[in-house]
Amino acid sequence: MIQNTKCECGHQNPLGTVLCESCGKPLVEDLPLDTPLEMRYDGAARRSQKANPALIDRVWNFFSSVKIAVYLIIITLIGAAIGTIYPQESTFINLDDAGSYYKDTYGTWGTIYHALGLSRTYQSWWFIGLLVMIGTSLVVCSLDRVLPLYKALAKQQVRKHLTFITRQQTVYSAPLVEEPDRWIEQFSKQLKRKRYKVWTDGSALLAEKNRFSRWGPYINHIGLIIFLLAVLGRSVPAWHMDKYIGIDEHQTVQIPNTNYYVKNEKFTVEYYKDEELPDKLKGTNRAKLYQTQAKLYACTKYCNDDPIHEPELKEVESHPIEVNSPLSYKGLSLYQYNYEERIRLIEVKPMLEDAKTGKSYGPFDLPMSDPPPAVEAGPYKLTLSAVFPDFGLDAEGRPMTKTRDPNNPAFVFVITGPDLPDKGEMYIYFPMPSGDDKAVQQQINDSFRKLGSNSGRFSFQVGKMENVSFSQYTTYLNVRVDRAMPYVWVGATISMIGLVMGFYWQHRRIWLRIDDGQLTLGAHTNKNTYGIRNEVASALGKCGVAVDPKALDNRRSSS
Amino acid sequence: MNRWLDISSTAFIIAFVLYCASFIFYAVAVGGKRWSNREPAAHNRRWGRIAFVTAILGWIAHLVFFFTRWAGGGHIPTSNMYEFMTFLAMAIMFAFIIVHLIYKNNLLGAFALPLVVIIVAYASVFPSEVQPLIPALNNYWLKIHVTTAATGEAFFAVGFAAALVQLLRVVDFSRTDKAGRREQRWTEFVLFFMVVIVGFLVAVFGFRAAGYEAKFQQESVTIDQQGAEHSKVQTVEYGLPPIVKPYNSEKLSMDTFIGMKEPLFEAPSWMNGVNAGRKLNTVIWSIISGILIYAVLRLLARKPIAARIHPHLTDIDPEDLDEISYRAIAIGFPIFTLGALIFAMIWAQIAWSRFWGWDPKEVWALITWLFYSAYLHLRLSRGWQGTRSAWLAVIGFLVVLFTLIGVNLVIAGLHSYAGV
Numbered sequence A: 001m002i003q004n005t006k007c008e009c010g011h012q013n014p015l016g017t018v019l020c021e022s023c024g025k026p027l028v029e030d031l032p033l034d035t036p037l038e039m040r041y042d043g044a045a046r047r048s049q050k051a052n053p054a055l056i057d058r059v060w061n062f063f064s065s066v067k068i069a070v071y072l073i074i075i076t077l078i079g080a081a082i083g084t085i086y087p088q089e090s091t092f093i094n095l096d097d098a099g100s101y102y103k104d105t106y107g108t109w110g111t112i113y114h115a116l117g118l119s120r121t122y123q124s125w126w127f128i129g130l131l132v133m134i135g136t137s138l139v140v141c142s143l144d145r146v147l148p149l150y151k152a153l154a155k156q157q158v159r160k161h162l163t164f165i166t167r168q169q170t171v172y173s174a175p176l177v178e179e180p181d182r183w184i185e186q187f188s189k190q191l192k193r194k195r196y197k198v199w200t201d202g203s204a205l206l207a208e209k210n211r212f213s214r215w216g217p218y219i220n221h222i223g224l225i226i227f228l229l230a231v232l233g234r235s236v237p238a239w240h241m242d243k244y245i246g247i248d249e250h251q252t253v254q255i256p257n258t259n260y261y262v263k264n265e266k267f268t269v270e271y272y273k274d275e276e277l278p279d280k281l282k283g284t285n286r287a288k289l290y291q292t293q294a295k296l297y298a299c300t301k302y303c304n305d306d307p308i309h310e311p312e313l314k315e316v317e318s319h320p321i322e323v324n325s326p327l328s329y330k331g332l333s334l335y336q337y338n339y340e341e342r343i344r345l346i347e348v349k350p351m352l353e354d355a356k357t358g359k360s361y362g363p364f365d366l367p368m369s370d371p372p373p374a375v376e377a378g379p380y381k382l383t384l385s386a387v388f389p390d391f392g393l394d395a396e397g398r399p400m401t402k403t404r405d406p407n408n409p410a411f412v413f414v415i416t417g418p419d420l421p422d423k424g425e426m427y428i429y430f431p432m433p434s435g436d437d438k439a440v441q442q443q444i445n446d447s448f449r450k451l452g453s454n455s456g457r458f459s460f461q462v463g464k465m466e467n468v469s470f471s472q473y474t475t476y477l478n479v480r481v482d483r484a485m486p487y488v489w490v491g492a493t494i495s496m497i498g499l500v501m502g503f504y505w506q507h508r509r510i511w512l513r514i515d516d517g518q519l520t521l522g523a524h525t526n527k528n529t530y531g532i533r534n535e536v537a538s539a540l541g542k543c544g545v546a547v548d549p550k551a552l553d554n555r556r557s558s559s
Numbered sequence B: 001m002n003r004w005l006d007i008s009s010t011a012f013i014i015a016f017v018l019y020c021a022s023f024i025f026y027a028v029a030v031g032g033k034r035w036s037n038r039e040p041a042a043h044n045r046r047w048g049r050i051a052f053v054t055a056i057l058g059w060i061a062h063l064v065f066f067f068t069r070w071a072g073g074g075h076i077p078t079s080n081m082y083e084f085m086t087f088l089a090m091a092i093m094f095a096f097i098i099v100h101l102i103y104k105n106n107l108l109g110a111f112a113l114p115l116v117v118i119i120v121a122y123a124s125v126f127p128s129e130v131q132p133l134i135p136a137l138n139n140y141w142l143k144i145h146v147t148t149a150a151t152g153e154a155f156f157a158v159g160f161a162a163a164l165v166q167l168l169r170v171v172d173f174s175r176t177d178k179a180g181r182r183e184q185r186w187t188e189f190v191l192f193f194m195v196v197i198v199g200f201l202v203a204v205f206g207f208r209a210a211g212y213e214a215k216f217q218q219e220s221v222t223i224d225q226q227g228a229e230h231s232k233v234q235t236v237e238y239g240l241p242p243i244v245k246p247y248n249s250e251k252l253s254m255d256t257f258i259g260m261k262e263p264l265f266e267a268p269s270w271m272n273g274v275n276a277g278r279k280l281n282t283v284i285w286s287i288i289s290g291i292l293i294y295a296v297l298r299l300l301a302r303k304p305i306a307a308r309i310h311p312h313l314t315d316i317d318p319e320d321l322d323e324i325s326y327r328a329i330a331i332g333f334p335i336f337t338l339g340a341l342i343f344a345m346i347w348a349q350i351a352w353s354r355f356w357g358w359d360p361k362e363v364w365a366l367i368t369w370l371f372y373s374a375y376l377h378l379r380l381s382r383g384w385q386g387t388r389s390a391w392l393a394v395i396g397f398l399v400v401l402f403t404l405i406g407v408n409l410v411i412a413g414l415h416s417y418a419g420v
C-alpha cells in the first residue's frame, strides 16, 4: 500500500508517520474517530517502519517490538520461577553426585527436574540466552525510538492543526469574549508561574515542561544494558574468582592461583549472654560475633614452590574480618564464611627427661608443620626419623598417617649423645595431651624396647601451658575477585536515575489557539493526566475561565 | 521486658483498634450514602474525613510502636516475620496516606484499610518477642534494604486496592454471556481469596485463644551444605487440630477437638521439609474456615459478595480508579527497584560476598520486578488500560505476597524467617 505522506500543510513526512511532524494533523485515515490520539513518539515514524524490510531489518523489527520485549520478560520470569521449585545445585558447596541427590531427596519429580537441567536453571544456555535477547531488545528498542522522539521534540510547531488539539486527552473549547492577544499574554503568565516554557505564534500558544523526563526510560534502559553486560562479563574467568580456604589460627595459607598469602592471627567467637536473650532462647548458643583477625601478604620472592627457599612475604593489609566486613585489597576480597571449633597444635616446647638421672633437658621447639630435621636438647641430639601428622594404624597394624592435616601428630626421634649406643635410641612422641594418645605412645615405645631400639629411660614432657601453642578454631574464608562489580554498580545507578526521571516528573505540553473568538486548548502528558488537568483548570480559572478539571477529560466526555 | 517495650505493645493495640475503627468509618462513608434523609455527597465527605483522621491517628500510634520497639530492642524492628509484617502494614498506611492526599478518594480507604488490618493481624500470628540479631543481619544496609523494599511493596499494595475497587466497579452483573460470567467469577474469587486469609487468621487466633495443642515426633532427613545427610528426630507442635499429621511421625499428645482424637491423614512423603506437615494442615484449616465465613457472608448477602458491593461504587469513575492504581504502582516501582534489588545487592555483596546468588527470595524479588515492568510496558507502550491493567495490578500484588510469605512457607532459603 502506498501511503500519501505529504500533509495538507505542505510538510513531507517519512513513511510510517502517524501525525504530521509539522502541524500534527493525523495522517492515517483509519484512526479511531472518537478516541484521543495515540501520542507515542509524537506520531513520528520509527526506524523499524520500513517499506521493504531486508533480513537485517527483520531482525531489527523483531527486537524493536515492545510486544516481543514483554514476551521475553514474561518467559524469563516464568523460567526464573521454575528455578526456585527445588534448590539449585549452586547452593551446595560440594555435591558430588547431583543426580542421585535430587532423586533421593525429591523422588521422581527431582529426577525429572535434574534431568531437564532445571537444577542449574540460571546457568543454562536458554536462560542466559533470554538475558542476551532482552539485552538486544533493550538496545534495539531504545535506538528505534529515541532518535525519532528526539527529533520530534526538538522541532515543534507552535500552531497545531485543530484536529490535533481537539483529539488530545485533555481538551477545552469555548468562545472567548476577551481580546485574544491580551488573554494569551495573561494565560502564559499563569503557565510560566507553573514553570512551563511558553512559546507563542500570533494567537497560538505552546507550553511545555519537564521534557527531560522523556529521556528517563532510555537512560534506564542504558543502565540495564550496562548491568547486563557486566553480569555476562563475570563469566570471563580472569574477571571472577570464588574459592574457599580454611585456616587454623596462626597459620598462613597461600590463596590458590595468586601471589597472596593470608594469615589467621586469631579467631574470636562471641555468643549472646543469657540476659540478652528472650526467654525462649535462653541457654542456646546464639552467635553474636565471629571474627578473623587476618593479615594479607604479597609474595615478593621465591613464590613458586621453590624447594630451597621459603617464599618471602610482605604484609600488605590487615583487617578484622567479620560477616559484614570483608578484607579488601586491590579487587581481592576475603569474606568470613564459616568456622569450626577444632583444637590443633601449632607448636610445643617439650623437655627431654632422663628417668635414669632425673635430669631434664630443653625445652626445644617442635612446630607441627615443617619440623626441623634435628634438634638439640642439652648434650643430646634428636634426629627426626618419621612424622605422622594424623597418626593411625593400617590394616596390618603398622603406623601410618590418615591425612596430611595435623589432627593427631606423632614424631619418631632417634636420640644420640653421651652414654648412648651409636645407632641411638628410638622414641615416638605424641604431643596431644589426650589419654588415648599417651596410651598408644606407651605401647609403641614398649614395643621399641622389646626390639632393643630403646632402653626406656627417656620421655618427653611439656609441663606448663606456656609451652604449648594451639589453634582453637579453623576459620573458613571465601576469596572473591569480581572485576565486573564496578560496572554492575554503575549500571544500577544509571538505571535508577532513569527511573526517577521517568516516574517522578512528567512531560507536559499544552497547545492553544484562538480562531475567530473560539478558544481551543489541548494538553498532553505521558503520565499523570490527573495532574495536567488540574494545572490547566487552575491556569484557566485564574484567567477568568472557570472549569472543573474533570470536565477537561476527553476520554470521559466521549465515552 | 523493659519500659519501652511495654509502651510499644500498648501502642500496637491502639493502632490496631484505630485501623479497625477507620475501616468501619470508611465502610459507613461508602455504604451509607443512601441511608434515609441524608445528602450522599455530604455524608461521604463527612464520614470520609472522620475515617481518614482515625487512620492517621492509628498510623501515629503505629509509629510510636515502631520507634519505642526500636529503642527498647536496640535494633530496628524489621528482623523477623512479626516485625517485618508490622512494618509492611505501616508502610502501606504511609503509601495510602500519600496517595489519598493526591487523589482524596474515600473508596480507596475502604479497601486499603481492611488490607492493613489483615496484615497487622497476620503479623500477630508470629512470636512477637524482640530477638537478638545474628551477625549476618547486623548491618545497616540490611535495614535500608528491608525498609525501602517494603515501602515499594506498600505502593503496590495500594495499587492493588485501587485495582480491586476498579474491578468491582466495572464488573457487569447483568451480563450472562461467557466472558461476562468469567469476569464475575474471577472478581468473586479474589474476594474469596481474601476471605480465606481472614479464615486463616480466625482459625489461628480461635484455637490459640482456646489453648489448643497437639504434638508429634517426626523423623526427618536433612542434607547440609556440604551434601551430607543427617537424620534428626524433632518435635512438631500444632496450634490447630491436626487434620494432617507430619510425614513419618508419631503422635505424642493431642487435645481432642469435636470428637477428633487422631489425625485424619498423614502428609505425603515429598512433604518432608521442616514443618511441611504443619503448614499443609494450616492451609487446610484456612480454606475450611474461609469457606465457612464465605458461606455466612453469602447467606447474609443472598448474592455474590461482589454483586453486593458493586452498587455502592457506581458514583465513581472507573478512570479515576485506573489512574490511582497505576499512579501508586508508578510511584512504587522505582522505590521497589532501589530497595528490593539494588540495596539488596549491596547488602548481599557485603554480607555474603556475592551481589546475587539466585536464592529463592532474591529470585522472587526479581520476578516481582519483572512482572511490574511487564505491567508498565503493556500499559505505556501497548495501551493496556482499564480492566486488563487492573487484573495485572491484582496479580502483581499476589506475586508480592508470594515473595513475602509464600517463599517462606513453601520454599526455604537463606532468608527464611520462622514460618507458621
Ligand code: HEM
Pocket (backbone or CB within 6 Å): A040, A063, A064, A065, A066, A068, A069, A073, A134, A135, A137, A138, A139, A141, A142, A145, A216, A217, A220, A221, A224, A502, A503, A526, B373, B376, B377, B380, B381
Ligand atoms: C527487563 C527489563 C526492563 C525494564 C525494567 C524496563 C523498564 C521500563 C520502564 C519502567 C519504562 C517506563 C517508561 C516510561 O516511563 O514512560 C520503560 C519504557 C520502555 N521500555 Fe522498558 N524496560 C525493560 C526492558 C525493556 C526492553 C527489553 C525493551 C525493548 C523492547 C524495552 C522497551 C521500552 C520502551 C520502548 C519504553 C518506552 C515506552 C514509552 O515511553 O512509551 N524495555 N521500560
